[in-house]
Each structure stands twice: as structure tokens, then as C-alpha cells.
Amino acid sequence: MKLLIVGGVAGGASAAARSRRLSEDAEIVVFERGPDVSFANCGLPYYIGGEIADRKKLLVTTPEMLRTRFKLDVRTQSSVEAIDRKTKKVRVRDLASGREYEESYDKVILATGAAPFRPSIPGMDLPGVFTLRNLQDTDHIKERANQGVKQVVLLGGGFISLELAENFVRLGISTTVVEKNDQILTPFDKEMTQPVVAELASKGVTLLLSQSAEAVEQTADGLVVCLNSGQRLPAQLVIFGVGVRPENKLAVEAGLEVGPRGGIRVNDYLQTSDPNIFAVGDAIEVKDVISGEQTQVPLAGPANRQGRIAADNAFGRSVKYRGTQGTAILGFFDRTAAMTGASEKVLRRADRPFRKVYIHPAHHAGYYPGAEGMVLKLLFDPTTGRVLGAQGVGGAGVDKRIDVLAVAIQAGMTVFDLEEMELAYAPQFGSAKDPINMAGFVAGGLLRGDHPQVDVEAVLASPAAERPFLLDVRTPQEFSAGHIPGAVNIPVDELRSRLAELPRDRKIAAYCQVGQRGYLATRILLQAGLSAVNIGGGYKTFKLFQPL
């Protein structure tokens, strides 16, 4: 058995190590175009900012280590230029010497990754304009950043741009993020990005939404990024982080199938349209576990697991890759934004029925010092209650709740299962009713009909004539500090004695700060024979939909 692995980072390195464990005898060659294998992609922004001080830390393993420990034939600076599927040979170019040669194979695993998209605008090749993919890019950006850069412009408001923004702020560099969509972090629903937008502002990062670069120009002082709005942003460092494209050239030229967005097509066994060629990682299309559709999810976790599975299958096992659910997380200073499964906009686009709830819990018992707030959004099937997706934004403990919900999605659990989850509780770690239980209670109450809820956007979007009577059940102090326009204030604790003040011929939409008092108010109103719903997630959720 002779296995060639094209690409030696996440998926490729995993595939190589797994292959050796499966077979001591196999001839295993790893071709890597760059000088490094298996480096810590996700750490690159933190090395630029100095949080990771030692560059060697980014080298998860080295070619030498792979050679010695795994008896792998690792060839760095080696580019696989073509695959001849008929003769089962690849053509390799040694980038150092320029020499080309052929290598035969029994099986190939493609782990070619994805390349940062470089828009075709003038000035992309100017010194000081970068994309970030590997350690060499990192070195160049870090070198430049240390040469007295005062202003950086980051194109794209995705994960990497925001991670870079944190690090440039740390370096004391004035940072502007430009995003062509009307929101940052596009896998999230827009309202859930609002706390991150607020945090960007509080750290002094300028955010320009719905704008994009049309050119980068060289001036006497450095660079200028010219936006489609006409705005001109001076900078000494410009980084484009506007998405990635699967590196599919090798696959396409070899006649392998690729999807509409360029991802290499694979079956459940990560096999391409040629059964002797497997593909993994950022280069491939994967099945979305919620929608069942093909999509692209360029993330390290799935890439690593795919590498392992492709190796298994290359060596004659029969292991299915179950698909990807898009679990992702961003840390921006002390803020965390994390998600798993489908977003609301993905469900809308797919015309898939869903309901949603928002809760605003503390990450641990409120009576213990240091409780940090978060907002959790839960999306679920309106008939079965199956969890379809979740997003969380806040401080500590967001990662834990999204991981728990990721498992719930994997297991096909429902909101009724969330109600029953028995999670670890001591006051430093959670609450006797954990945020996950609370999300289950709110969603379960909705589906059981105990807790009729309406989405705040629906209330606000309804024509004036059909708009429900807005009832704010918070205290007068809370009400006067801000409320939904048009709302009338009757605190929940007075509601039973003031029912006569409410209309009997009109739907009442009650709300409080986060939803809990509004829920009780709704129960009181319903049982008094009034028509009532609770505005899910209360005033805090309303505020998520308001511009900052």
C-alpha cells in the first residue's frame, strides 16, 4: 500500500498519523507546499499580538517529528501539480530546486485546504497588503506591524478579522474593520452579533458595515483603502479576511467532481468521485447535519476528524463521516460568541419551520460573586421540539452552553430533553436551573401552549391597526429607564388587581426585562380570560434588534 497525502496541516497531518497507526508497512508520503506541517492556524492572530510569545509554540509538530515518530516520508516545499488517475501517478514539483518528478500511488488523500480570497481590485499586490493563511504570512504581518504601524484596516468582519482586531488593539494600533454585509460574523444571526459590535466599539475599533474595498492605493505616508462609499481609510497595514476558497485546482484538473462553490465532492466515506482518492478539510464540501445539504465549513475540528476517517477508509475500513454542524466560537477580549447548528437565517432561506427563544441568564448563580451575563438563542422544530441551532454571546460559560447544545443537536434531542438535563451545579459553575434548563423551560412552555410567545420583531413589524396592546410588567424604574415605544406599564406584582385597566377586545403582548415576569403576567392574563402573549426574551431581546 502506497498512500500519498497532499497537504500536511490539520486534515493531512491527522490522516498521516492515523495511517501509520493503522499500518506499519504502508509507504506514506506527505507533500506539503510550505515549509511547515501541522501548525496552529488558529493561533496565528495571537502570535501577531504577542499573546503567544514563542513562534515555536505554533508548530504543533515538525517534519522531523513526523519522520521519526511516525516513519512518514514528509516532503515540505513540495507542490503536487497534477494527478494522472489512469496511471495512478502524481507529478510533484520540488519548490526549492524546481525539479519535477512523478510518484505512483495506490490511494491519495487530498488535504489541500482553502486559500484566502483575494478580490480583483487594484493595489492587492502593494507592500503592506496581506491575507493570512500560514506562518509565512504571519511573519510578514508581524514584521510590518512592528515597523511603527499606526493604523490597520481589516477587510471582512469574520472570525479571523475580529481575532486580528483584538490583537492589533493590544498592540496599540488603531484598528478599522470593514464588512460588506450589514453585520459582522455572518454565520450568526445579526441581532446576536450586537454585543460583539458593542465590545468592538468599547475597545476603540471602528466598524464600517455594508462597505467594501474598491482599491488600495500607495501614498507618501503609506496606504489608503478606497471604499465603495467613497470613504478613504489611511493605513500602514491592510489585511483581507473576506473568506476562503477551496484549493481545488488539483482536483478539478484531475477531473474530480466539485460542488457549485468549488468544494471537492465526497461521499459519506470522504471518497471523491475517484474511489482511490479521498479528500478532507477546508477543500471539501460536507453534509450539513441539520439541513442535509452540501455546504462548506472550513474549521479545524472537522478537518482533524475527517483526516482520521479518510485514513481509516483508505486502509479498507468503512467509516462514515456524519457531517458537520458548524460549531464555531470567537473570543474577543472577554466576550465570547459561539454557535452550533443552523442559524435563523439559514432556516428561513431553506423555508424550514422553526420557533425560537432568547434567554438572558447569568453564567453561574447570581448570589455568588462574578456572575457574567449572556444571551442564548435557541432554534427548534415547532412540531417535534428538536433542537436545530443555538447561538450564545456573553462572557464566561458561553462556550460550555454551546458545547452542551452541540451535543444535544448531535443526539437529536428536543427542548423537552433540555428541561431534564442534569448539569453540574455549584454556585461557581452554574445554577440549580442551568441556562440550558431555562432555555428548555421557555421553549417547552411555548410548544406545550403554557407559555404563548411572540417574537419582538413580529410585534414591531405588524401594522399599527393590528399591533397588540404592549404591556410592560417591569417596575416603574425599569420602565422609565427605557421601554418599547407605545407600551403601558403595570408591574407584574400589581397586575392581578389592575386587570380592569386592560383591553378585553385586543391581544395583549406582555414583556419584562428578560421574559420571566412576562411569562407569569401572560399566565395571569390568560387565566383571567384575556388574550395574551409574552414577548420572548423581553426588553433585553428588543434591545438586540435596535441599532446601538
Place this chain on the structure above:
Amino acid sequence: MKLLIVGGVAGGASAAARSRRLSEDAEIVVFERGPDVSFANCGLPYYIGGEIADRKKLLVTTPEMLRTRFKLDVRTQSSVEAIDRKTKKVRVRDLASGREYEESYDKVILATGAAPFRPSIPGMDLPGVFTLRNLQDTDHIKERANQGVKQVVLLGGGFISLELAENFVRLGISTTVVEKNDQILTPFDKEMTQPVVAELASKGVTLLLSQSAEAVEQTADGLVVCLNSGQRLPAQLVIFGVGVRPENKLAVEAGLEVGPRGGIRVNDYLQTSDPNIFAVGDAIEVKDVISGEQTQVPLAGPANRQGRIAADNAFGRSVKYRGTQGTAILGFFDRTAAMTGASEKVLRRADRPFRKVYIHPAHHAGYYPGAEGMVLKLLFDPTTGRVLGAQGVGGAGVDKRIDVLAVAIQAGMTVFDLEEMELAYAPQFGSAKDPINMAGFVAGGLLRGDHPQVDVEAVLASPAAERPFLLDVRTPQEFSAGHIPGAVNIPVDELRSRLAELPRDRKIAAYCQVGQRGYLATRILLQAGLSAVNIGGGYKTFKLFQPL
């Protein structure tokens, strides 16, 4: 409908609030013996130590709040003395006035809780000797602690004792913990408590195992705790935290069934042997979800959920309580110990087949600063791979992994599902191969036969003649810093070229530091035709079984 709820803390307060939401018209009376309802039991040690500074924070809600918001008839300092099931009346004693009266009911929910066990030894009633159950106990202990206490003796090495120990250390009080078993935290397996024992020592807490108090005596200087070993421990404050007993007197006298350990018997609907009387919380027996057996799990999370479910059923719904899996967590300074599901000793006692693995991962990517170590123990069914239990001890991130595994147990997932979990990864939060994935890989490899493993205790316990050849595949530096007695050192990177040094007629047990290199070594040896197993969890696991 007239509902009486006996007990107004966790389960009782939850039942009361839920009941009101279900019915505005019902007459709902809550009897609470103490002056407070719904206080934060789990916070009491931290108020004593001052971490929670404000006593009011411990009052999750007040009788007034329950009256106003939930229209509940809350009667504190009211003891329900008897239930007459024939006439459907209870006899109540107003503890303030001494007056007794009757109250009729349609349904009763018993939430009487559990009382700290007070051993029948001399001196239990001396001033300065306490148990800790409620705010009044807390006040007394705090008052005493502030009166120049220099030495405290905590009887029992359970969760509350260790939480108290942390707080007494914070107060600068010399602290001794006495535990009658040969380990602290008895729900855990002994080896998993070792890191906590080490932490106790590092904080200056004296731990005496396999000892118990035979008497407490008054001396001129204060108190002396007399142990069965003859040791005498001077102290000015003594707290017994040696377990709790269900408060079942009311139930027993009313002729309701109780289990062998005193827990009130309930069916899946939390109904006692009288269909009009429900019971919840620390007072009841619950079904263990792993063993299916009746057990007692006095924890706040289950009590709260049971209160909700009992209310549902009292109001004519039909909601099953699914049972309890014993998820629990301890924080001791920066150490965390958490568990869920069955322990090894419970499985052994039940004669239930299982396998186990240990892993020693960092809580997030090693290349990012601040990664903290942990040990995770995973117990699973040897045939199906179903997860049966998990224990984790370490620093940050232990709570997250145990919560994830708690959900896995709830969902009936297997170790193969753990391999595929897609958890949130960025270097501050986890690893591309999360500890959960790693545990799945190690356990899955074991069950698939790819990764034959042996438990280190089994190796050590085997008679010399049958003992395998012990092969340490770490570096010479690691080996010389400590190794399993009798082991021979061949670093994994030299193994392929030194196979001739190994016996062909004897089983080889390889090991490294945590299990990963040992796994590769095992693969190399097996494929070279030798008989080999890996010692699961490596040298670090061996060390867990060694006395400190």
C-alpha cells in the same frame, strides 16, 4: 383545588411557583419550618468565608415576594406535624405562638428535605459543635468563626466539608478534615480524589482518613475532638458534615412507604404510595438512570426539577421524572472535581461489566497561554460502548467536559459518538481534538481492538510470574524522573529499531506519560508480531494510584 406544600426551599419553592403558573385559582399554602424560604443552600459555606459578603444575597426569594408575585399563602415557622390521609387534613404547629391548627387539602407536595446526620456520640450538644443546613446554622457558625477561632475540625470529607475547608483556610483558620472512609468525596473513585487531596495539602489543610470522632469534649481552651485512633484534635469550632438523612418522619407517621435508607418512595410521577401526596427533593428515593435502582441523591438541581414536575402532576398533568444521574461538582480553590453517572465502584458493586479509560488533557490548546491540566476518567459498556459514567479533576474546563458527558449519558450515547462530537474550538476554549474527542478515540480504539489497553491496577496486582514485561516508551529524562518499578526504557522514537531487545514469548505492557506514545508503541509492537497492550492513561494514571 387546594394544594399544601410542606417545605419552602428548593423543591418546595419550585413546586409553589410552578403551581401558581398552572392555576391562578388554586389555593396554595406553603409551610416552612424555618424563617426563610428558597435560600441558597449551596452558597452557605461561601458566606461563612466572606466570598459572598452580603447575607441578603443568600435569600433567593422572600416570603413577601412569593406572596405578592405568586399569590402564595406562605407560612414560615410553621411545622406540619401530621397528615391525616383519611380526612385529608394536616395538623400544623405555628412555632412562634405554639398554636396548632388543621388545614384541609386536595393534594400535598412533601418537600421536607434532608437533615444532617448527627452521630450519637458524647459532646454533640456542646457549644461550638455544629451541623450546617440552613441560614441559622450559618449565622451561628460565622459568629463563632469570628470570635477568634484558631482551629476548626470538619468531620466528613464530602462536598460541604471541603467547601467549608476552603472558606476556613481563607479566614486563616487552621483546618482539619476527618473522614471515616479511606477517601474523601466518596461518590468519586478514590484515585480521582488524589489531585484534590494534593490541593488540600498544598493549602495547609490536615486530612485524616479512615478515622472518625468518638466524642467531643470541652476543655479549658475550647473543644477537643476524640478520634477512634486515640488522636485528640483541639478546636474551637467543630462541624459535622457526615451525610444527610431524609426528613421522613411526617411521611412515615402518615403510613407512606419509605425505602430501606429512609427515602420517601415515589413512582415515576413523584407520587407517594398515596396518590394525593407527592414528594420531591432530598427527602425522596430516586431512580438512578444508569443502574435503574432506587437511590438517594440530595442535590439542588434534581430537587428543583422535581418540584416542577410534582406540581404538573398535582394539577392533573402526566409528566414523568426520568431519574437522576448524580451529576455533581466541587470547587476547592482553583481545583474542580466533577462527575456524572456511575462510578467504577458502583459498577463493581452492581457486578456490571464496564471498561474505563483515563486521559490527561489540557483544557485548551497547549500553544495558547494558560492551559490547565485535568484528568478525565470515562466508564463505558464493553459491548455497546454506551457511556456509563465520567469523572474529571483539574482546573478550568472540567465543568464543561462533565456537562458534555452528562448530556451524552442522558442521550444514551456511546464512546463512538464522543469521537464525532463537534465542540466549539478556538485556542482559548478547547482543542481541535477536544478532550471529549480524545476520550472517545481512546475508548473507541479499545473497543475496536485497535488499541488494546490494560488497567494499571491490573498490571500491578498480577502475580510476579504473570506480570507483563513493562516497557516505558518515554524519553530517558522522563524515565529517570520516575517510572513504574521494573520497567525497561526504550523511547518510542527508537522502538522500531530496537524490537530485538523485546521478549517474543511474553506480553509487553507499554506505557508513556499519558497514553498517547504508549498507543503508538503498542501499534508498532502488535504489527511486528509481538504481544502488546498499552497501560491506559500512562504514568500519570499510575501516579493517581500511588499514595502522595
